[in-house]
Amino acid sequence: MSYGYLSGIFNGRKLPSPDTAQAIARALTTDVAAQRKAYEYAERAAADRPANRTPGRGDRAVLVQEESLPLEDYLADVCRHAEVSRPYVAQSVVSWQDGRPADRSTARSASAAVFTAGPLVVLLGDPGGGKTELLRRYELDVCRRWEAGVRSGALPVRIPAPSFSNEHLAQRLFAHPPAPGAHWLVLLDSLDEITNARARRNVLRDAVRWAAERPETHRLVIATRHLSEQEQGDLEEAAPVCFELLRFEAGDVRKLAAARLGPDRVDGLMAAIDEAGLADLVELPMIGALVCQLYKDDPDRPLGNTRGAVYDDFITRLMTPTPSTGTRPEHHAGTRGDIGEPAWIDPAVAERVVALSTMSPADLRTLLTQVAHRRRESSPARSVTDILLHEPLTELPGGVPVKWWREQLVACLRRSGVLQQRGDDLEFAHRTYEEFLAACAVCDVREHGVAELRRVLGAHRRRHWPLRPVPGYHPGGGWGRRLWSTAVADGENMSYLGFLIDRLTDAAAADLDKLPSSAGISGCTFLAAQKRLGTYLPASVQARAVEKLKRHIKIGKQARFGASIDIRAVNEMDPGSMPMAETFAALAIDDSRVDSADALLAFAESRAEGLAALRELAHSPRLTSLQGRVAAATAMVRADDESGLDLIVDLASHPGQDDDDRLGIVWQLIRLHRPRGLALLDSWIDARTGGDLWFKAALMVVETDEAYGIARMKAIADDLACPARTRINAAYVTALCRDPRGAEDLLRFARDPDVEERLRVMTVHLLAELGHPSARTVCDELAQEPNLSSRGRKSLRRLPLAQSS
Structure with a gap:
């Protein structure tokens, strides 16, 4: 909650002008020597910014494949390749501050907020949350306006992070502003698809540094899942504006269904969603789109009741359409004409190409499942095409040029729908496809799946060694305990773990059963995070987690006694008794109750109780610290209780608070x-x-x-x-x-x-x-x-x- 005023940073965000940090240092002192020192410090800090540069991977088809590609060709290329037939429902965003998002009631239009917020913006979102689609739609809309002659503001260029390299940024397209008075808006998409943590951090640092060196002509938007602590540290000095892309509201799901299915079928879909218990899950844009497609293909088939089940059905149907044996891969690949086979090709090789192009859906899924597994095993992650070149079914035939064979693989396997072409390579169309298939691969053998589940689950357990007690403990207890963390740990992630749990429900129950009984509440909050993601949780495990969270928010007699102590009055009566009184008062304050109440919101059966607890804690100065009360009020607003805003105003207005605390609170109120x-x-x-x-x-x-x-x-x-x-x-x-x-x-x-x-x-x-x-x-x-x-x-x-x- 501290307000970094003297450094010129407001809770992680810098002032508009690059010199304003120096202005604030001068605005708080009249001593010239002190001003000089502040000015020199600011300049040294700017000069010490990290300068690591590491090349990225590959290239992108739409962006500049040849250095001389002119602006007009770029605009035409974007408009030509855009998928305009897919219905789209606009989403909203909320700002992040101090590692927490603001609530839905203060949401703004994503396209209006994200792309005009500042020189560096980070767009965060859940897996399948609609980040790529937002960037793609914005790029298309602006490029259409530019192609029509309306050329002002920022021209977006979308670069997939897995294909990012410094060569992208050195191309002639970026050598000059796109038009007089306009600037470039680089949309770095899918940073989270770089599974190697070191490579991902290198791409992040390179892109941020490149944009920082060109503040007048270039701005940067980075779209990714939630960042690791190390990546947040990499961005701290750059002070980005962070947004979280919100899920759909109930009305948005109906809009999407009407656009994809027609108005007369919306009620039927919504009934199927309710029957499967997917009402919360379909608020995730990608799941909503998948469910619409599944219902459209077979309205009589029941929908799966977990995220994993929905993906299983969708990918199975996605691979079902197979071209007839008589067609050539060029026809159904959709990228080349009938060029004929080279004269030198061996008949056996030609037969292999036909076999790949007519592979059965089951075999195709088996192949791609193995590829997803290989990518997760490799470090750094290898490209899909490189893995295919070493798989028995798709390995390079002897005497065949590598480039030609790669072209055949791309042409034959794009039809899966799971893969997409990016330059001369194949990549998974969505990281969630890859995560799901990798989970399927490792779970084909139950013993292997159980071992992987326990390994990944264990990777999310971290030892806690700060100079403060573990959340969920009273002061003096819980030092060095192990906590369940939702942060990315060594390349693992919650989404992949969720798919493992969905595939191994019986075995997972035994391992998840340990989380509610683990020390502190971190196991329960970990389960709440998986529940928000749409992962299956055994009923008994969920009930125990809810019970423990409810128990933790209860305020015992000892805490109430400590909260009742008036330290000032005790001091007036007997100054010698102050230490004991302060000890009892300190034992009453436990901000982890706020975390428990917030976690209860993830479970439908306990949302009302969680919100009631947040209200009580937010109004309890002797049971919750100032930071905890602000967090509780923010969670209230996030749960659509706008009385939390009144409480934040009251906290910021309290004259007994430190100036920096008051300013930090009002900054949170602004967000x-x-x-x-x-x-x-x-x-x-x-x-x-x-x-x-x-x-x-x-x-x-x-x-x-x-x-x-x-x-x-x-x-x-x-x-x-x-x-x-x-x-x-x-x-x-x-x-x-x-x-x-x-x-x-x-x-x-x-x-x-x-x-x-x-x-x-x-x-x-x-x-x-x-x-x-x-x-x-x-x-x-x-x-x-x-x-x-x-x-x-x-x-x-x-x-x-x-x-x-």
Whole structure:
């Protein structure tokens, strides 16, 4: 909850201008030496950014395969290859702050928020959450407008992360802005499909560094599943704006069904969804689309009741259409004409090509299942085509050129629907397809599947060694315990684990049964995360997890006794008894109750009780810390209880809180509900609340709404009732945001004899750092004043000439 103010970072997000971090350092001090040190520190920090560059993989068909591809060809290529027939339902996003998402009630249109938010944006989402489709649709819509002649703003270029390399970024397409006054918007898609953790981090760092070196002409949007702790650390200095792509609402599922099936079949589908217990799961866009297709193909067949069952049915049907034996692979591949066989081809090789092109659905699935398993076993992950070249059924025949044989593999296996062509290679169309098939492969032999389940499940258990107790324990207990973590651990992920559980329900029950009884509540919150993903959980395991979570949110007599202690009153009666009273009071506070209540929301039978517990904890200052109360209020809003917003306003408005805490809370409020957050900041500015707090609030307004914030800064610079130091700082922030009025005010302050000498000297230094052409003139004027102190003259002589020229 700390608010990184002096560093110029608001909870992980930098101010609009690259120089604003320096502005804030100056806005809180009048000491020139301290300002100089802050300025030098900021420049060193910028210079120390990581410079690792590691080549990525392959190339992409749509993006620039030849360096000379002109803009017009690129636009035509995007519009030509776009899948326009697929119905699409727009989604919404919420902002992330301090590792937590805001709630659905403050959602904004994804296309309006994500692609205009800042120079670096990270779009997070669940597996199959619609990230790729959002990027594809936005790319298509903008490219159509550009092709029609409306060329302004940002032109998107989508690059799949598995195919990313520095060669992409060095192409001539990116050498100049796409149009006068416009810039490039690079959409780095499917970062999570790079299964090797080191390769994924290298791609992430390379892309972020490349965009950071071109802030005026290039912006970057990264789409991925939730990032690991290491990847979050890689992004920390770049301070991205993070969004989470929300799932469908109930009405969205009906819209999708109407578009895919027709309005007259929507009720039938919704009834089938209810019968299978998929109401929560179909809110995931990809599952919703799969269920629509399954129902369209066979409305009388019952739908599977887990994510794994839905994928099983869908992939089986996806591979069913097979071309007749008489057709050539070129015909059904859809990418080449009938070019005829090369004269040199051996008849046996030609027969192998025909056999691959007419492979039965069962054999095709067996082959791709093995490929998915091989990819998961390899480190770093090998491409699909490279694995096929070494499989008995698809290995390279003797005497055949590799390039030609790869072309045949691509042509024959694209028909599976599970694979797609990317450049000269094949890749899985979705990572979830690969995860599901890999789980199928390892579970074909039950003993192997059970061993893999236990290995992956064990990989999500981490030892906890911070200087704080484990969540779910009272202070003094749980040091060094093992926790169940939902974070990606060494290349494993929750989605793959969920598919393993779905394939091994009986065996999984025995292993999952241990989680509710494990120390602390992390096992129960881990199960809640799997439940949100749509994984099957045995009824007994789920009931035990819910029971333990409910038990944990209960507040015992000892905790209530500690919460009842008035430390101030005890101190007045007997100062010597304070340590014991503080100990009892500390034992009452346990923020893990908030985690338990939040986890209860994942289970339908306990949502009401979880929300009630969140309300109680959010209003309990002696049972929950400030951070815990904010987390509880945020979870309330996420569960569609907007009274949480009122509580956050109350917490931010409490005068007993530290300024940084109050600003951190109001920043969270802004991410949840922008108008209410700005209104609260405005009230602080108007009331001149508490010391520097109101001016810090004005700086936060600049970060939130630059145009409105600068207008407020101008008013502060003109306000004679404000201290001169504050007015100078306001003018400086205005100047940093490239408003000429700010520099004019700084010149006026530097020449005003009624302003304190120390502040006039400081203002001259600020003008010099801005590179203002009049900085040297004002410096000379001030140095010639007879009443200037020797200290002031010495400070002016240290003025860097390079900055004042």
